[in-house]
Amino acid sequence: MDDKTTSRDGTSLAYRVTGEGPVVILVSGAMSTGGTLAPLAERLADRVTAVVYDRRGRGASGDTKPYEVAREVEDLAALLAAVGGEAALFGVSSGGALVLDALASGLPFTRAAVYEVPYADHLAGGAEREAVYKQNLDRALAEGRRGAAVELFLRLTGLGEEMIQRARQSPMWPGLEAAAPSLAYDDAVMADGLLPRDRLAAVPVPVLAIAGGASPDWMRQACRDIADAVPRGEYRVLEGQTHMVEPDVLGPVLTEYLTA
Structure with a gap:
């Protein structure tokens, strides 16, 4: 990451800016860093x-304890200020x-x-x-069993045992354990894993929810x-796409929607 900013609680956040045009901040999911979304950023860069950015606890960003979801919302507020508001x-x-x-919290983003x-x-x-995943994850992390925590997550995503064992033998495994x-x-962030309808009713800006046509119906x-x-x-x-x-495929859809 090329740049740094500081969140409200003093956590250092590493980020990178690519392209020209209206600004969009890309937020990665579990077991990933800002670099995971770099190919998408490059695809968007023409417009x-x-x-x-590396979310707190990952990559080149800091990790101030204790963790709260509200701190990650503050991270997005800091990034918003850093890139012009x-x-x-x-x-x-x-x-x-x-x-x-973040949107339901009232951060002034234009759309999402x-x-x-x-x-x-x-x-x-x-x-x-x-609920079972949360209980087992908390136990594994409390006991310092990072590899077990990664396995729990991979099973949650539907990865089979053979693939998990292959992953354990791969060069990427130490990095996965480091991010556990x-x-x-x-x-x-996912709370009880169910849609927070009342919370989402407070979102004031346009939101496009995108799914892959080859993903599970749920x-x-x-x-x-x-x-x-x-x-x-x-x-x-997006027909033919999975998680x-x-x-x-995603880039043109985002460009059209986020620059409208």
Whole structure:
């Protein structure tokens, strides 16, 4: 990351600015950094000033304790001030939940888009699954078992045991273990894993909720619910896309919506 700013509680935040045009801050999901969204930022750069950043506890950013979701909302306020005071927001997965919470908190962003926030209302046993995950994650992290925490998250995403064991043997595993404590942060952002309808009703700006056409139906329904819950919501499906959406497919949709 090229630049730094400081959040209200003194946490250093690393960010990078790419492109020219209206500003959009990109918010990553679990087990990722600002670099994860760099390919999307590059895809937007011809018409948009895209800002990627390392959320607290990741990459080159700091991690002041204790963690609270409100501190991550303050991080977005600090970034907004650092890039000129006017910007849109985009968040992917649990990063989308953080975007929606920031909007409901009253931060003055112009509009927002989110991609597949995994609210589990339409997933059979979703609430119970989230509760068990939270309990097991908290225990693993408290005991310092970072590898076990990463495995819990990978299982939650639907990755099979064979793939998890392959991941354990891969060069990326040490980096995943290093980022494991931040899993608790995304878990806190997702709260009980269910759509916060009353909270979303307070979002004052336009929001585009996007889903992949090849993603599970419960994920697409969650996006529909977001669009219905916010007062100025829209819903769109990207045919053939999954949770790992391709920047070349998502980029034009975001550019059109965020520069309208």
